[in-house]
Amino acid sequence: MRSQMQEVSEFLLGIPSEKLTYRYEQNKWTIKEIGGHIIDNERIFANRLLRIARGDKTPIPGYDQEEYVKVAAFNSYDISTIVQDYRAVRQASLTFINMIETSRWLQTGIANGHDISARALVYVIAGHEIHHINLIKEKYL
Template identity: 40%
Template structure:
């Protein structure tokens, strides 16, 4: 798997720092994406089925909704990486993650079905970043709203860090029932 050097401050919007700091800076982000998928899967499959619908506070997502959110976010940020890698100059708009979760139907899906999709998206993400030309990683794309400018390399780290952010949230908030 290829080495992708970590982004520098300025390669991503300030809010993304919370994700960047969760991934080691050794350039092995694609290996972390591969391994952390199994880390998440092992944790979730170790839980009793009733935990998958638990919400730690009113208005918070269930664990199933959180998993589908991770998938949606990865798909969207991989698409952004593709556009920026291909030197797209049009601004990209953000997305309403709460609306996505609300209409995902995650709580009615079988866990195996969610993980089938999760794994397919993860394989596609790794393949995308593995296949990009080296010069693409420093291309900067532009967004609007809370999604500001980011480099392709920053988006790889965002995807990995975002997953770990939710992994730790599940461990810290959802498993203390």
């Protein structure tokens, strides 16, 4: 059985190169930028997960995803490099998630102005990726 990480990696690597920098509307991200955004978002949400699971009650600010994508220059990278980074980040997230004690899953904190549990953050990480992969299939391919 293939993992979601394997499926997403194979999917991204299988996209024709001419499609990787296509924008379906003027200010929409390219597929490479979406891939980079998924990675950035997972890093940020994994950090939120760490802090909340460990009981940190400091409110965690949001971030400007448009600015992150703008300065990251994802279009200058080969898709294999983006996929390699995705796999490394996902593996780190999975390793950490598997180490969280069961008693910590309902721990809550404030992120981007909203109360959220450690468990919910795991669902957000996975769901965010699924959302963007579906968007690529619907709008770009």
